[in-house]
Amino acid sequence: METIERAIDPSHMKISDEIAIQIRAMNKWYGQFHVLRDINLTVHRGERIVICGPSGSGKSTLIRCINRLEEHQSGQIVVDGTELTSDLKNIDTVRSEVGMVFQHFNLFPHLTILENCTLAPIWVRKVPKEEAEETAMHFLRKVKIPDQAHKYPGQLSGGQQQRVAIARSLCMKPRIMLFDEPTSALDPEMIKEVLDTMISLAEEGMTMLCVTHEMGFAQAVANRVVFMDQGQIVEQNTPREFFNNPQSERTKMFLSQILGH
Amino acid sequence: MANAVEKPKDSFRPSMLLYDTRYRSLTIQIVVFALFVAAAAWLIDNTVRNLSALGKDFDFGFLGVRAGYDIAQHLIPYTQNSTHAQAMLVGLLNTLLIAVMGCALATVIGVIVGVLRLSSNWLVARLMTVYVEMFRNVPVLLWILLFYTVFSEASPTPAAFRGEDGQSMLLGLFAVTNRYTAIPDVAVERGFGTLDLGLFSLNLTFAAIVVVLAASFYVRHRLKARARAVQESTGRRPSTWWKSLLIVVLPIALLLWVLGTHLLVPSLSGFNFTGGINVPNSFMALWLALSFYTGAFIAEIVRAGILAVSRGQSEAAFALGLRPRRTMSLVILPQALRVIVPPLISQFLNLTKNSSLAIAVGYLDLRGTLGGITLNQTGRELECVLLMMLIYLAISLIISGGMNVYNSRIRLKER
Numbered sequence: 001m002e003t004i005e006r007a008i009d010p011s012h013m014k015i016s017d018e019i020a021i022q023i024r025a026m027n028k029w030y031g032q033f034h035v036l037r038d039i040n041l042t043v044h045r046g047e048r049i050v051i052c053g054p055s056g057s058g059k060s061t062l063i064r065c066i067n068r069l070e071e072h073q074s075g076q077i078v079v080d081g082t083e084l085t086s087d088l089k090n091i092d093t094v095r096s097e098v099g100m101v102f103q104h105f106n107l108f109p110h111l112t113i114l115e116n117c118t119l120a121p122i123w124v125r126k127v128p129k130e131e132a133e134e135t136a137m138h139f140l141r142k143v144k145i146p147d148q149a150h151k152y153p154g155q156l157s158g159g160q161q162q163r164v165a166i167a168r169s170l171c172m173k174p175r176i177m178l179f180d181e182p183t184s185a186l187d188p189e190m191i192k193e194v195l196d197t198m199i200s201l202a203e204e205g206m207t208m209l210c211v212t213h214e215m216g217f218a219q220a221v222a223n224r225v226v227f228m229d230q231g232q233i234v235e236q237n238t239p240r241e242f243f244n245n246p247q248s249e250r251t252k253m254f255l256s257q258i259l260g261h
Numbered sequence: 262m263a264n265a266v267e268k269p270k271d272s273f274r275p276s277m278l279l280y281d282t283r284y285r286s287l288t289i290q291i292v293v294f295a296l297f298v299a300a301a302a303w304l305i306d307n308t309v310r311n312l313s314a315l316g317k318d319f320d321f322g323f324l325g326v327r328a329g330y331d332i333a334q335h336l337i338p339y340t341q342n343s344t345h346a347q348a349m350l351v352g353l354l355n356t357l358l359i360a361v362m363g364c365a366l367a368t369v370i371g372v373i374v375g376v377l378r379l380s381s382n383w384l385v386a387r388l389m390t391v392y393v394e395m396f397r398n399v400p401v402l403l404w405i406l407l408f409y410t411v412f413s414e415a416s417p418t419p420a421a422f423r424g425e426d427g428q429s430m431l432l433g434l435f436a437v438t439n440r441y442t443a444i445p446d447v448a449v450e451r452g453f454g455t456l457d458l459g460l461f462s463l464n465l466t467f468a469a470i471v472v473v474l475a476a477s478f479y480v481r482h483r484l485k486a487r488a489r490a491v492q493e494s495t496g497r498r499p500s501t502w503w504k505s506l507l508i509v510v511l512p513i514a515l516l517l518w519v520l521g522t523h524l525l526v527p528s529l530s531g532f533n534f535t536g537g538i539n540v541p542n543s544f545m546a547l548w549l550a551l552s553f554y555t556g557a558f559i560a561e562i563v564r565a566g567i568l569a570v571s572r573g574q575s576e577a578a579f580a581l582g583l584r585p586r587r588t589m590s591l592v593i594l595p596q597a598l599r600v601i602v603p604p605l606i607s608q609f610l611n612l613t614k615n616s617s618l619a620i621a622v623g624y625l626d627l628r629g630t631l632g633g634i635t636l637n638q639t640g641r642e643l644e645c646v647l648l649m650m651l652i653y654l655a656i657s658l659i660i661s662g663g664m665n666v667y668n669s670r671i672r673l674k675e676r
């Protein structure tokens with residue numbers, strides 16, 4: 001928890017009334033297995049939500065449904081006014097609005113850092129190459145690795161790779177960012193550099209949904225913590241309430257485990 | 262560097278030859294090489310002795326003698342009066358033709374089938390599986406014979422194409438008959454003639470086309486390199502696509518126009534098609550059988566290569582908004598190539614060597630000329646077989662050398 005030095009005061013952050021993501025009565029099955037049960041979640045623009053819960057509780061599945069890497073079977077998911085259905089156009093619209101950062105970075109190893117960042121803008125947004133490269137350099141400067149632009153992902157440290165992955169997503173100018181355990185595959189000293197990048201994103205008002213076990217990050221940055229267990233949202237609250245005054249037994253047990261007794 | 266000089270030098274001890282990593286591999290290589298030379302010398306000495314005891318000598322003089330047999334398909338001028346060397350060359354060119362066309366078709370089939378076999382369309386995926394399992398589980402010789410039988414038994418005679426109610430030609434250009442497949446020929450009105458080079462004569466028209474094509478592709482390559490340099494210094498990439506299109510298309514179009522090129526469509530006269538090229542069914546059967554057989558193996562290689570790229574890669578591409586087809590061509594296939602190319606080389610080599618099964622359908626390739634009729638007529642088994650082995654070895658080394666260069670180029674991009 002001491003990795004976070006720069007706590008931001010959530011009350012300063014602007015959260016508009018505008019709704020960014022609306023999930024209503026959503027259910028998902030893997031074959032017979034009911035992974036997500038009756039999920040209801042509303043995310044306002046500018047909100048920073050941390051999703052936590054025990055392993056296998058469906059956190060990854062939930063945020064992967066938001067950009068349709070996974071399909072839901074019932075209920076409704078509306079992202080930025082576009083409902084996710086099997087309509088390819090809607091899926092394209094949502095995916096170009098929503099950026100995603102993965103636990104294992106998933107950079108393209110055959111492309112340079114710069115090419116990683118310009119691939120989607122060039123082929124999806126049809127931005128001229130030169131302009132795409134300028135944008136890419138802008139975001140690479142922002143995540144503090146402009147000097148690595150012409151290297152390949154394999155030549156970078158884990159923390160640097162994850163920051164590139166964040167920059168790669170930002171190059172598509174998304175309005176919402178999803179993070180699936182972005183620091184779980186990193187050594188402690190690299191966790192900080194990635195969290196710092198995410199904090200500065202939050203300070204700029206990016207709408208963020210973040211699956212993480214970094215409770216320090218949750219307390220410092222999130223304005224809401226969502227706790228999931230067995231495919232259900234068990235409890236959601238402000239970080240202060242969530243950590244100091246958990247409501248359900250399940251949450252108390254989880255917190256005592258993760259915070260060390 | 263300074264450090265390296267100051268380091269105290271170890272004094273050399275003979276045991277270091279075996280136990281010091283600096284010398285160990287060199288020692289082993291020298292020992293192996295010496296053993297190899299000794300074995301080869303013994304073998305050659307033994308053979309020469311035995312041959313002379315039998316009253317035979319080792320002599321390639323027969324290559325200059327009149328061959329006296331016909332070869333149906335010859336890419337260079339050839340008659341019965343040509344020499345055995347020329348017969349060998351005709352056979353070699355026929356082998357190369359089958360090898361090149363077979364590798365090309367097999368690759369196309371393999372990539373398409375390999376990708377489709379992973380398709381989410383159940384029917385398409387199953388059909389591809391059936392194709393792969395059928396072809397790779399039956400010996401290629403049987404496939405060659407089957408294709409040949411289908412061509413020669415199930416196709417109409419050329420005469421069946423006669424008249425209003427006869428068979429009609431495919432697209433008006435091709436005719437598959439029980440003896441050959443008639444395809445259009447390309448003819449020039451004003452050729453450049455031929456240049457006699459002793460062993461064979463060079464078709465100058467053909468040479469001119471090759472030279473012009475090679476030159477324009479070289480210029481295009483230079484253009485791209487310059488565009489890249491301009492981009493690196495100024496950040497702006499000059500648009501090159503129309504220039505490169507012009508550079509490639511214009512000279513060859515001009516040359517073809519100067520030559521007065523036109524298409525000769527085959528037409529029936531008497532009992533046969535004339536005007537176009539009549540490709541013997543032996544060639545068609547061999548070509549298709551080898552391509553479909555090898556294509557099945559290549560499909561499996563392509564599939565394995567695609568599966569070797571982690572799911573996270575396509576998920577990342579999807580999350581960025583790339584469509585599945587673009588994801589395949591921009592993200593998955595470039596990475597899969599690293600896995601695909603090395604086993605692909607062996608498949609190309611296999612196809613080339615399997616082409617010697619041509620003998621089964623009477624297509625005269627290197628094995629059929631030099632290793633078949635020439636060998637039987639002259640009785641020079643050792644010379645013929647040695648020569649044949651050397652030529653197949655050379656072809657194989659050229660293929661794998663070329664592919665290895667390609668392989669190292671796509672690997673270099675990694676790091």
Ligand SMILES: Nc1ncnc2c1ncn2[C@@H]1O[C@H](COP(=O)(O)OP(=O)(O)OP(=O)(O)O)[C@@H](O)[C@H]1O
Pocket residue numbers: 030033035053054055056057058059060061062
């Ligand atoms: N493709 C799949 N097919 C079948 N079951 C799956 C699939 N993906 C996930 N599951 C199951 O769904 C459940 C939820 O998985 P999910 O990855 O969302 O959990 P998680 O909360 O992210 O866990 P973790 O903290 O370990 O990442 C797990 O029980 C998992 O085994």
Ligand SMILES: [Mg+2]
Pocket residue numbers: 059060061180181
């Ligand atoms: Mg997960």
